[in-house]
Every structure is written in C-alpha cells, then in structure tokens.
Amino acid sequence: MVETIRMDGFDVTIIGAGVIGLAVAEEISRSGRRVLLLEKHDGFGKETSSRNSEVIHAGIYYPPGSMKAAFCREGNRLLYETCQRRGIPHRRLGKMIVANGPAEAEDLSALKRCAEENGVEGIRFLSRVEMKEMEPDVRADEALFSPSTGIIDSHRLMRSFLLEAEANGITSAFRSEVSNVHFDGMRYIVEIAGTGYRVSTSLLINSAGLCSDALAAGIGIDIDRAGYRLKFCKGTYFRAVPSPGLKHLVYPAPTARREGLGIHATLDLAGAARFGPDVEYVKKPDYVVDDSRRDAFHESISRYLPSLPREALFPDMCGIRPKLQGPGEPVRDFVVCEESGSGFPGLINLIGIESPGLTSCIAMARRVSGLVSAAF
Ligand SMILES: Cc1cc2nc3c(=O)[nH]c(=O)nc-3n(C[C@H](O)[C@H](O)[C@H](O)COP(=O)(O)OP(=O)(O)OC[C@H]3O[C@@H](n4cnc5c(N)ncnc54)[C@H](O)[C@@H]3O)c2cc1C
Incomplete structure (x- = not known):
C-alpha cells in the first residue's frame, strides 16, 4: 500500500474503494495489467459499503431481465462460494x-x-x-x-478483495481524492487533490458511489441527458x-x-x-x-x-x-457502461449502485472485467 503515487502511467485506474471498486480491483488484478486504485478516505469502505444491512440478497424483487436481477442471483452464489473458500464470516439464515x-x-x-x-x-x-x-x-x-438469503461480514469481504488485489500487484493509494480528470483523446489524466500528482491511464473505472455522477459530469458526460444524476x-x-x-x-x-x-x-x-x-x-x-x-x-x-x-x-x-430514480418514479437499473458511445472510450461508469450492490459485487466485477478486456 502506498500513500503517494508517482506521475506515471497505468493501464487501468479505479476511483473508489467501496465494495464495488475493491471487487473490480481484485478481478482485474489477475490480468497482469498495471492497475491503480484511488480512494479519498484513509481506508476502504468508509461510505455506503459500511452503512448497509449486510444482507446477501436472493434476487427476489428486481425486474426480470435487469442487471439488478441477474447480478444479484449470480452474485449471491459467488458470494457464498467466496465466503466459504476464504473463511469470511457469513450465515445463510433465510x-x-x-x-x-x-x-x-x-x-x-x-x-x-x-x-x-x-x-x-x-x-x-x-x-x-x-x-x-x-x-x-x-x-x-x-x-x-x-x-438463500443470508448475512455477511462486509468489512472482511472488502479486506479480502483488497489483500488479494494487492497480492496480485495492484497499487492502492488512500487519502487520494480525484479532483479532476481530463481526456486528451487517447488517455485519461487524473489529478489527485492537494498533491500536485497526476496519473495517466488508458482505462478509467468510475466506482465513486455517491460522487459517481459528479465525477462523470466532471469528465464531460452530460449526466442529465444520460440519466445519470443521482x-x-x-x-x-x-x-x-x-x-x-x-x-x-x-x-x-x-x-x-x-x-x-x-x-x-x-x-x-x-x-x-x-x-x-x-x-x-x-x-x-x-x-x-x-x-x-x-x-x-x-x-x-x-x-x-x-x-x-x-x-x-x-x-x-x-x-x-x-x-437514479426520484420519489415515486419507476425503479431504475444499475448503470454499468463503457462510454465510447458518448465520446469517452475506455471510461467505464458504475452509477446508481444501490441495493443489491453488495450482493452483486463479484458478478458486477466480472462484467466490468469483460469490458476492460474488450477495450484492450
Ligand atoms: C441503507 C442501505 C442498505 C443497504 N443494504 C444492502 C444489503 O443488505 N445488501 C446489498 O446487497 N446491498 C445493500 N445496499 C447497497 C450497497 O451498500 C451498495 O450497493 C454498495 O455498498 C455500493 O458500493 P460502492 O463501492 O459502489 O460505493 P461506496 O461504498 O460508496 O464506495 C465509493 C467509494 O468512492 C470513494 N470516492 C468517491 N469520490 C471519490 C473521489 N473523487 N476520489 C477518490 N475516491 C472517491 C468514496 O470515498 C467511497 O469509498 C444498501 C445500501 C444502503 C444505503
């Protein structure tokens, strides 16, 4: 783990070390690519990922055909498997x-x-x-x-993602808030607030949770047109x-x-x-x-x-x-989108990751890993 980063290049940069960014970091770390994980707090999972019910959902409520339904059902199976294999505390209570x-x-x-x-x-x-x-x-x-509904120690889950990702060679930098991102037509230049450091990256994964829409807007996505405003x-x-x-x-x-x-x-x-x-x-x-x-x-x-x-x-x-939906509006699905269509190739936005995001994390990370492989 490092506290500061040099101004050099990475293949993939992930913004946000909540359960989603961490699961993605572990998944991509196996590819042998140079991966950087940036988190503004001094540790992982300090926002939504540590303020939830810690329930492993079964996939009951979500509209059939949605990513929420598919990731939740698959994520449920993958989470139980991972917990068993790694000794992460959990209980299949029902x-x-x-x-x-x-x-x-x-x-x-x-x-x-x-x-x-x-x-x-x-x-x-x-x-x-x-x-x-x-x-x-x-x-x-x-x-x-x-x-098949159960509960999980989400802190231990997140720690295991981070340890595995670091063991596979990713660089993680805490107290590193992304203040600005500039796309030069080829690569993304990411600025870390208050440090003067810049990082250049081919692919950028926005898993910034409550700030993910603002971050996308800062990069140049029209979040109202795209329906990304949180x-x-x-x-x-x-x-x-x-x-x-x-x-x-x-x-x-x-x-x-x-x-x-x-x-x-x-x-x-x-x-x-x-x-x-x-x-x-x-x-x-x-x-x-x-x-x-x-x-x-x-x-x-x-x-x-x-x-x-x-x-x-x-x-x-x-x-x-x-x-993504306001009071009384119809339920919206997760946004998991590679943004070539909006003029930002290699930017992957993960927005509106509400429940069942914890349950879905490994399944979603696999989808993101697929998008990353397709982009290289
Ligand atoms: C009340 C509640 C109950 C829930 N219950 C469940 C449940 O029982 N089961 C379930 O499956 N799901 C549940 N969820 C959903 C689940 O908690 C979320 O889907 C999941 O935690 C989202 O993870 P994340 O990594 O996307 O976001 P976060 O955990 O918010 O992580 C985003 C990270 O990005 C960092 N960040 C933001 N901006 C920047 C920046 N500019 N630079 C660097 N870092 C930045 C933040 O500091 C944060 O650490 C619940 C959610 C809530 C609110």
Whole structure:
C-alpha cells in the first residue's frame, strides 16, 4: 500500500474503494495489467459499503431481465462460494417476507412469481405451523420463505478483495481524492487533490458511489441527458435492546413503489436485531440519525412483531442510497457502461449502485472485467 503515487502511467485506474471498486480491483488484478486504485478516505469502505444491512440478497424483487436481477442471483452464489473458500464470516439464515391483510397477501404472490422468473431457487410459501415454529413472535397471515438469503461480514469481504488485489500487484493509494480528470483523446489524466500528482491511464473505472455522477459530469458526460444524476435516499436503522429472539431475517411485504424493502428486521452475525432502513430522500448526504423517527419505526415493526416495545428501540446508524430514480418514479437499473458511445472510450461508469450492490459485487466485477478486456 502506498500513500503517494508517482506521475506515471497505468493501464487501468479505479476511483473508489467501496465494495464495488475493491471487487473490480481484485478481478482485474489477475490480468497482469498495471492497475491503480484511488480512494479519498484513509481506508476502504468508509461510505455506503459500511452503512448497509449486510444482507446477501436472493434476487427476489428486481425486474426480470435487469442487471439488478441477474447480478444479484449470480452474485449471491459467488458470494457464498467466496465466503466459504476464504473463511469470511457469513450465515445463510433465510428470510421470511410476511403479509398482513389481503392486499399484502396479493403482493406476496406477485413477488413469488417475480422471484421465480428471476431464477431464485427454493422460494415457497410457509404453512401456518411452519411460520409459528420458525418465528413464534412474528404475526403474519401469510409468509414467503427465501432460503438463500443470508448475512455477511462486509468489512472482511472488502479486506479480502483488497489483500488479494494487492497480492496480485495492484497499487492502492488512500487519502487520494480525484479532483479532476481530463481526456486528451487517447488517455485519461487524473489529478489527485492537494498533491500536485497526476496519473495517466488508458482505462478509467468510475466506482465513486455517491460522487459517481459528479465525477462523470466532471469528465464531460452530460449526466442529465444520460440519466445519470443521482438522488440521495437516506435509510436509518434502529437497534432493539434487548434483542427479540428472531432466527431469520423478517421483511414486510414491499410497498408497490419499491422505494425500499420496508422496515425489516436484520440480524448481525452475533444474532442481535437491527430494524431498517426507512426511506427519506435528502438534498445532500448526511449521517445524522434522527431519534424522532422512533414512533414511525415502532408503528411499522408492530404490524409484524407486536411484542416489541417502543422503549426497546434505540437509534443506530444510517446509510445513503445512490438512487437514479426520484420519489415515486419507476425503479431504475444499475448503470454499468463503457462510454465510447458518448465520446469517452475506455471510461467505464458504475452509477446508481444501490441495493443489491453488495450482493452483486463479484458478478458486477466480472462484467466490468469483460469490458476492460474488450477495450484492450
Ligand atoms: C441503507 C442501505 C442498505 C443497504 N443494504 C444492502 C444489503 O443488505 N445488501 C446489498 O446487497 N446491498 C445493500 N445496499 C447497497 C450497497 O451498500 C451498495 O450497493 C454498495 O455498498 C455500493 O458500493 P460502492 O463501492 O459502489 O460505493 P461506496 O461504498 O460508496 O464506495 C465509493 C467509494 O468512492 C470513494 N470516492 C468517491 N469520490 C471519490 C473521489 N473523487 N476520489 C477518490 N475516491 C472517491 C468514496 O470515498 C467511497 O469509498 C444498501 C445500501 C444502503 C444505503
């Protein structure tokens, strides 16, 4: 690991060491090309990649045919394989999606059809007896069960990507914020803020998360025309103390607009429950947890976990979704695009990487690696 870089050339430069940039770095590091990874913070995964539910999704919700559906399904399999091989802590807990009332029950049936179209294996309705045996405190008229949903230690995952990539010879530079990128018609010249350093690179991968649209705009992409402008959607979590003895992840039936997956119960690897995230569009990212949301949380959770007292809920943390769609707008897919068509050959933009980005990381990295190989 180095803190400064010389002004010389790389084949591929990756901006952003979140789970996506790191997965891409590892994937490309095997090619023998000179790869540089730039991150503005003093360590990896300090933004969205460490502020999420750490759920390995199965691919239930996403529009069939979308990258979200395909990467999630494939990413789920690849993540479990990688975790097993590398000893990364994870648990295949399974998830219940619960419906209360006829409208939600209808939503569940539609969800099951969508999951089946997406190739999600093993998804099925639970009988009442099974529901009671599996989660006695959960109230539900009906419940879908997804056996391949699980949880993961995302920090250990990211660390393993970085260590592998570095072992394969990439250069990683932290405290290195990209302040400007200039395309000279052949190569990209990347400036690192406050250092006077410049790097020239044949290929540039923009995995800058919440800043990815601004970065693309700075390079010269018309982000409004391309539909790349991000909207920031905050998701807050409350933890429950004492923790209700849940054994599975429990999600409410999703709202029709699918802005989030509903205030659900996730478990960490120690078995403690956390509830969230809710959905709040904000003008700019901030990580302040608003205690006044407790009542709204309690009301939502009470529908499926009526025994949880309001006093058991404590503010926990929040994350910001980099969404391409605004409130009430139809769900948009990930942007994974090589920008020759916009006049920027060798620029690969990864924009709008909201959930299931963590689950999708290895599958997406393979797609990006394919784009890189095609560009050389
Ligand atoms: C509340 C919430 C819950 C979620 N839950 C799940 C879940 O359970 N399962 C799941 O699969 N997905 C989940 N996700 C989605 C997942 O967290 C993201 O898709 C994933 O973390 C995105 O990773 P990333 O690397 O693209 O972005 P980031 O983690 O944001 O990384 C981008 C990096 O780029 C760096 N950067 C930005 N600009 C510059 C610059 N100019 N120069 C250098 N570096 C720069 C940043 O510092 C940052 O480290 C959730 C997201 C949220 C917000």
